[in-house]
Amino acid sequence: MTESCEVAIVGAGPAGISAACILADQGVETVVLERGEFPGSKNISGGVLYGHDLAGIIPDFARQDCPIERNIVESRVWYASDEGGFSLAYRDAIFKEERRLNVFTVGRARFDRWFARQAEKKGALVVCGTLATDLLRNKAGRLGGVRTDRELGDLKARVILLADGINSPLAAKTGFRPDPAPEHVALAVKEIIELPEEIISERFNVSDEDGVSIEILGSVTRGMNGVGALYTNKKSLSLVIGGNLRDFAELKLKPYELIEEFKAHPMVASLIKDGVPREYMAHWLPEGGYEHVPRLFGDGYLIAGDSGMLFNALHREGSNMAMVSGKLAAETILQALKKDDFSEESLSIYQEKLKESFVLKDLKKYRRFPGFLRKHREIFTDLPLSLSMAARDMLTVDGVDKKTKQSRSWKMIKSKTPLLRLARLLFNAWRSVK
Amino acid sequence: MNIEDKLFLNRFQVDDTSHLRIVDPKLCLEECRDQPCLYLCPARVYTLEQDGRINAAYEGCLECGSCRIGCPELNIEWRFPRGGYGVRHKFG
Numbered sequence: 372m373t374e375s376c377e378v379a380i381v382g383a384g385p386a387g388i389s390a391a392c393i394l395a396d397q398g399v400e401t402v403v404l405e406r407g408e409f410p411g412s413k414n415i416s417g418g419v420l421y422g423h424d425l426a427g428i429i430p431d432f433a434r435q436d437c438p439i440e441r442n443i444v445e446s447r448v449w450y451a452s453d454e455g456g457f458s459l460a461y462r463d464a465i466f467k468e469e470r471r472l473n474v475f476t477v478g479r480a481r482f483d484r485w486f487a488r489q490a491e492k493k494g495a496l497v498v499c500g501t502l503a504t505d506l507l508r509n510k511a512g513r514l515g516g517v518r519t520d521r522e523l524g525d526l527k528a529r530v531i532l533l534a535d536g537i538n539s540p541l542a543a544k545t546g547f548r549p550d551p552a553p554e555h556v557a558l559a560v561k562e563i564i565e566l567p568e569e570i571i572s573e574r575f576n577v578s579d580e581d582g583v584s585i586e587i588l589g590s591v592t593r594g595m596n597g598v599g600a601l602y603t604n605k606k607s608l609s610l611v612i613g614g615n616l617r618d619f620a621e622l623k624l625k626p627y628e629l630i631e632e633f634k635a636h637p638m639v640a641s642l643i644k645d646g647v648p649r650e651y652m653a654h655w656l657p658e659g660g661y662e663h664v665p666r667l668f669g670d671g672y673l674i675a676g677d678s679g680m681l682f683n684a685l686h687r688e689g690s691n692m693a694m695v696s697g698k699l700a701a702e703t704i705l706q707a708l709k710k711d712d713f714s715e716e717s718l719s720i721y722q723e724k725l726k727e728s729f730v731l732k733d734l735k736k737y738r739r740f741p742g743f744l745r746k747h748r749e750i751f752t753d754l755p756l757s758l759s760m761a762a763r764d765m766l767t768v769d770g771v772d773k774k775t776k777q778s779r780s781w782k783m784i785k786s787k788t789p790l791l792r793l794a795r796l797l798f799n800a801w802r803s804v805k
Numbered sequence: 806m807n808i809e810d811k812l813f814l815n816r817f818q819v820d821d822t823s824h825l826r827i828v829d830p831k832l833c834l835e836e837c838r839d840q841p842c843l844y845l846c847p848a849r850v851y852t853l854e855q856d857g858r859i860n861a862a863y864e865g866c867l868e869c870g871s872c873r874i875g876c877p878e879l880n881i882e883w884r885f886p887r888g889g890y891g892v893r894h895k896f897g
């Protein structure tokens with residue numbers, strides 16, 4: 372059987388659903404195909420979402436029962452060694468009141484489901500449990516629909532939005548974008564650790580609605596270019612750790628062992644103490660950066676979100692890039708519908724819109740960042756260890772004068788990371804984010 | 806906590822056929838020195854059999870895709886489980 376619609380969207384993640392909301396709002400006949408039993412059932416993120424970009428799709432989301440876990444009032448960054456580490460925290464009362472829900476945590480199984488329901492309320496059709504297995508082309512080679520693995524069979528459409536996330540066998544099969552190389556994705560594992568609400572509030576020194584996010588760099592990734600994170604939910608903590616997929620292979624690290632070691636880190640262990648693990652998940656993050664963003668449009672199709680490598684690793688912003696790219700893709704489609712022209716040329720305004728938005732501006736600004744991390748492996752190996760040893764020495768009160776301590780700390784740091792290399796690290800770090 | 810216990814926390818809707826297939830077992834034996842599928846996989850789906858073959862316990866697959874592009878011989882035929890099957894997140 373063949374069904375047809377105006378716009379077919381593959382994937383009910385933030386990118387696909389954002390587009391569906393905008394299109395359905397304008398009365399465009401939109402079908403979203405989702406392989407999971409319900410939207411979100413296949414998805415994870417560290418768990419923070421950004422109110423500004425969600426409000427761009429659902430302005431009154433906070434009043435629409437959006438499943439918010441905790442409003443983030445404090446962000447911490449740790450630079451960890453094996454037995455401890457440095458901690459930098461920033462808390463601001465403005466995020467409690469005036470800029471409440473600037474950043475908040477969610478569980479994607481609940482959030483994506485809620486988000487998809489908003490699209491349905493606007494008139495979009497979200498078809499779950501349905502895998503898009505191929506793209507349909509007419510004799511001239513132009514895209515004309517999607518093949519699925521369900522009774523629905525083929526879904527004909529005038530234009531297709533590919534919002535199918537970073538791991539796309541569909542891309543590998545049809546070639547609409549190149550499959551990522553192992554060095555262009557990070558593999559992350561995540562555990563949900565349940566704890567009573569009041570214990571979480573107490574441990575993180577927040578009220579029951581508010582929460583804390585912690586990003587953890589250093590030796591916790593065992594030498595991989597990667598990062599760990601700990602976020603507060605209402606009655607659980609999200610614990611995430613991941614690294615570049617090529618590094619995983621080269622260093623022969625096992626993800627499930629890595630997360631166990633991470634849980635045992637003294638700064639982490641005290642925060643998750645007595646918690647009960649409830650779920651274990653794994654997912655990729657796009658890490659190619661600006662240089663590896665594929666072409667995001669062609670005759671009859673557009674690509675949004677993770678599928679287009681739109682992820683800012685430095686600021687762990689992915690879901691908002693997905694929402695904004697989905698929205699801009701939908702706006703492009705609305706213009707194309709008016710012109711009745713879905714050619715590559717007509718859809719190319721998508722690229723212009725992305726260039727004008729923070730999406731491609733930020734990715735361009737940080738284009739050197741992935742290379743910087745690849746080049747300076749010492750950030751994840753020697754540097755956290757020698758800096759920690761130096762701090763430990765300085766803070767140990769043992770009758771040795773500070774000048775002696777200072778010079779032996781310097782010597783130790785320089786023996787691991789020569790001065791020239793340190794200078795280059797600082798210069799390259801500045802250049803990669805300037 | 807070992808990987809079996811971790812997977813036990815999850816909900817899976819297991820299909821009766823595998824979505825993972827090792828195309829040429831000979832390649833695993835003869836060409837693949839590092840056998841990264843054995844440690845790369847976050848669900849320890851791949852294990853080494855006594856006779857040197859690689860077994861794929863697809864039931865616990867977390868669908869990350871790492872073996873798909875991480876196998877140096879591209880020897881794993883990989884597709885998503887059928888719509889509605891596979892891992893089903895409770896929290897996400």
Ligand SMILES: Cc1cc2nc3c(=O)[nH]c(=O)nc-3n(C[C@H](O)[C@H](O)[C@H](O)COP(=O)(O)OP(=O)(O)OC[C@H]3O[C@@H](n4cnc5c(N)ncnc54)[C@H](O)[C@@H]3O)c2cc1C
Nearest residue numbers: 382384385386406416417419503535536676677689690693
């Ligand atoms: C561990 C981790 C931590 C992260 N932390 C953060 C964070 O804190 N903040 C942040 O902003 N971002 C974070 N991200 C990134 C963020 O999750 C992604 O950028 C975002 O989910 C991308 O949205 P998307 O809609 O493009 O893709 P996805 O959310 O991946 O959605 C794709 C959808 O398509 C479906 N699908 C795929 N193929 C098919 C097919 N063939 N047929 C039918 N359906 C299909 C999938 O089931 C899925 O529902 C994190 C990611 C990970 C993995």
Ligand code: SF4
Nearest residue numbers: 833837842876878880
């Ligand atoms: S990595 Fe690929 S080729 Fe090597 S053992 Fe595993 S499946 Fe076989």
Ligand code: SF4
Nearest residue numbers: 846866867869870872
């Ligand atoms: S997709 Fe991921 S979880 Fe599944 S078998 Fe491959 S590496 Fe393991």
